[in-house]
Amino acid sequence: MNSENLSRREIVEKCIVRGLLVAAVPMSQTNLLALWQKGENQAIRPTPPEVLGPFYKKGAPDTPVLRGPGDPGFPLHVSGRVCNTRGDLVEGARIDVWHADYYGKYDVQGYRYRAKVSPDARGEYAVETIMPGHYPDRPAQHIHYLISAPGHKTLVTQVYFATDPYFEGNPDRNCHKGGIVQNRESIRPVMLYEGSGAPRAAVAFDIVLEKA
Amino acid sequence: MPDGDRVIRAGAEVRLVSFSTDGGTLAGACRDSKVRIWDARSGALQRTVDWNPDDRRSLALPPGARLFAAAGPDKVIQVWDLRNGELLHRLTGHTELTGTLAFSADGAMLASSSAAERDVRLWDLPSAKQRFVLADGVGGAASLAFSPKGDLLAGSNYDTNLRVWSTRTGELLRTIEDLPVSMFALVFSPDGAYLASAGVDQTIYLWDTKHWTVRRRLTGQGQMISCMAFSRDGSLLATGGSDSNSNRNPTKVIFWDTASGAVLRQVAAAHTVSSLAVAPDGGSVAVADGQDSVQIWKARAGR
Ligand SMILES: [Fe+2]
Numbered sequence: 001m002n003s004e005n006l007s008r009r010e011i012v013e014k015c016i017v018r019g020l021l022v023a024a025v026p027m028s029q030t031n032l033l034a035l036w037q038k039g040e041n042q043a044i045r046p047t048p049p050e051v052l053g054p055f056y057k058k059g060a061p062d063t064p065v066l067r068g069p070g071d072p073g074f075p076l077h078v079s080g081r082v083c084n085t086r087g088d089l090v091e092g093a094r095i096d097v098w099h100a101d102y103y104g105k106y107d108v109q110g111y112r113y114r115a116k117v118s119p120d121a122r123g124e125y126a127v128e129t130i131m132p133g134h135y136p137d138r139p140a141q142h143i144h145y146l147i148s149a150p151g152h153k154t155l156v157t158q159v160y161f162a163t164d165p166y167f168e169g170n171p172d173r174n175c176h177k178g179g180i181v182q183n184r185e186s187i188r189p190v191m192l193y194e195g196s197g198a199p200r201a202a203v204a205f206d207i208v209l210e211k212a
Numbered sequence: 213m214p215d216g217d218r219v220i221r222a223g224a225e226v227r228l229v230s231f232s233t234d235g236g237t238l239a240g241a242c243r244d245s246k247v248r249i250w251d252a253r254s255g256a257l258q259r260t261v262d263w264n265p266d267d268r269r270s271l272a273l274p275p276g277a278r279l280f281a282a283a284g285p286d287k288v289i290q291v292w293d294l295r296n297g298e299l300l301h302r303l304t305g306h307t308e309l310t311g312t313l314a315f316s317a318d319g320a321m322l323a324s325s326s327a328a329e330r331d332v333r334l335w336d337l338p339s340a341k342q343r344f345v346l347a348d349g350v351g352g353a354a355s356l357a358f359s360p361k362g363d364l365l366a367g368s369n370y371d372t373n374l375r376v377w378s379t380r381t382g383e384l385l386r387t388i389e390d391l392p393v394s395m396f397a398l399v400f401s402p403d404g405a406y407l408a409s410a411g412v413d414q415t416i417y418l419w420d421t422k423h424w425t426v427r428r429r430l431t432g433q434g435q436m437i438s439c440m441a442f443s444r445d446g447s448l449l450a451t452g453g454s455d456s457n458s459n460r461n462p463t464k465v466i467f468w469d470t471a472s473g474a475v476l477r478q479v480a481a482a483h484t485v486s487s488l489a490v491a492p493d494g495g496s497v498a499v500a501d502g503q504d505s506v507q508i509w510k511a512r513a514g515r
Contacts, residue, residue, distance in 0.1 A: 106456065136458040
């Protein structure tokens with residue numbers, strides 16, 4: 001029998017028989033096989049959606065740098081990996097990001113704090129910007145995302161910040177306050193670091209797309 | 213707070229306004245889950261229709277004010293007859309929260325949008341049956357409008373595109389992708405020749421409904437535009453504003469001469485204008501501007 005004709009299940013069975021796949025605790029071969037298959041089928045959860053909001057604007061410039069020299073606001077680095085629910089890299093993904101300025105205003109005339117980025121060959125993306133301001137009608141800081149990729153469902157979401165005073169230091173308890181945030185996972189921890197002698201903030205936000 | 217030429221006190225924030233077909237009464241859908249119906253001339257309260265006191269945020273009150281629709285967290289759309297306060301329909305089918313609702317001019321159809329489902333549903337009202345599920349953009353509908361004859365449904369999505377569907381076949385007839393920002397308000401001219409759209413970029417676009425090209429642009433609002441209404445003869449277009457920083461900031465209402473694009477009158481509004489209705493005789497305009505009252509303005513100052 002040619003090994004190419006073996007099913008994945010048969011290969012795993014062979015591995016178990018030959019001692020190439022062993023359990024950490026005593027376990028029957030059947031249970032071991034079932035556990036392995038469960039792990040293989042485990043899809044990564046897709047990034048939960050949030051609302052698009054009224055201020056999306058088409059045609060944002062292709063740039064990872066949204067922060068201008070001397071811009072007011074806490075410097076912020078947002079980065080992550082784009083993949084699909086199987087963990088595979090996604091070809092041709094385009095990420096639109098937009099947010100309010102330090103004073104809580106969206107630029108609707110031009111493209112301040114609006115950009116389009118593409119993940120690199122390893123699926124990583126990053127943007128340099130500032131912490132968005134608060135605006136009165138939606139008083140939690142956030143960055144809007146619109147991510148499209150061929151063969152995948154377009155994702156509309158937002159990133160919120162666990163440090164936002166709006167969550168009163170307890171995003172677990174206050175995540176649904178005011179009906180703004182739809183998903184607790186959209187509120188991300190903030191990492192402080194020093195860059196060029198000044199404090200900077202970094203947020204990790206991975207994007208998991210569903211197949212169309 | 214700016215007061216109209218006349219003020220009708222409601223006792224609760226008024227979100228939508230509409231005149232009866234004969235202009236004798238004005239209906240106001242209020243935030244306290246009541247539709248109040250006033251004598252349009254005296255402002256005296258004639259009747260009140262209560263709807264469910266739960267959190268129904270999506271509302272529709274068509275011209276003529278015969279029907280009223282509200283949708284809430286249970287994803288059910290309820291339709292009332294405002295003449296007798298009777299609950300006519302409970303439309304079920306949406307699996308996610310609904311946003312924008314709109315009636316056809318004859319009240320025979322209702323369109324409902326769900327941002328999360330990324331579709332617009334078209335309901336046949338006499339039968340309360342779902343006619344079509346129309347695929348929409350990723351942002352949810354900002355506004356929906358039926359053509360006067362009811363053959364077309366237009367939708368402006370927060371993805372900034374305009375879409376036009378046939379209500380007869382459910383076919384997507386047109387997607388207009390020319391605009392970079394969202395259009396918050398859509399309304400057809402009474403003769404069906406134009407679709408007016410306006411929103412974030414402070415401009416009113418008049419689209420020719422034959423070729424779907426921009427025939428005219430009206431500029432001068434100087435703020436985002438949140439709602440619009442034509443007079444019955446189409447000669448007047450009223451537009452209400454919204455401040456991009458906060459819905460509580462002051463705005464203005466402009467009455468345009470549709471033919472010339474001239475401003476007939478400009479009046480102040482307290483907050484974002486949520487609804488406008490031109491009286492059937494074209495002489496006055498009712499404005500809901502986030503206050504516990506309706507401002508009634510003469511279409512032309514000093515008349
Ligand atoms: Fe926003």
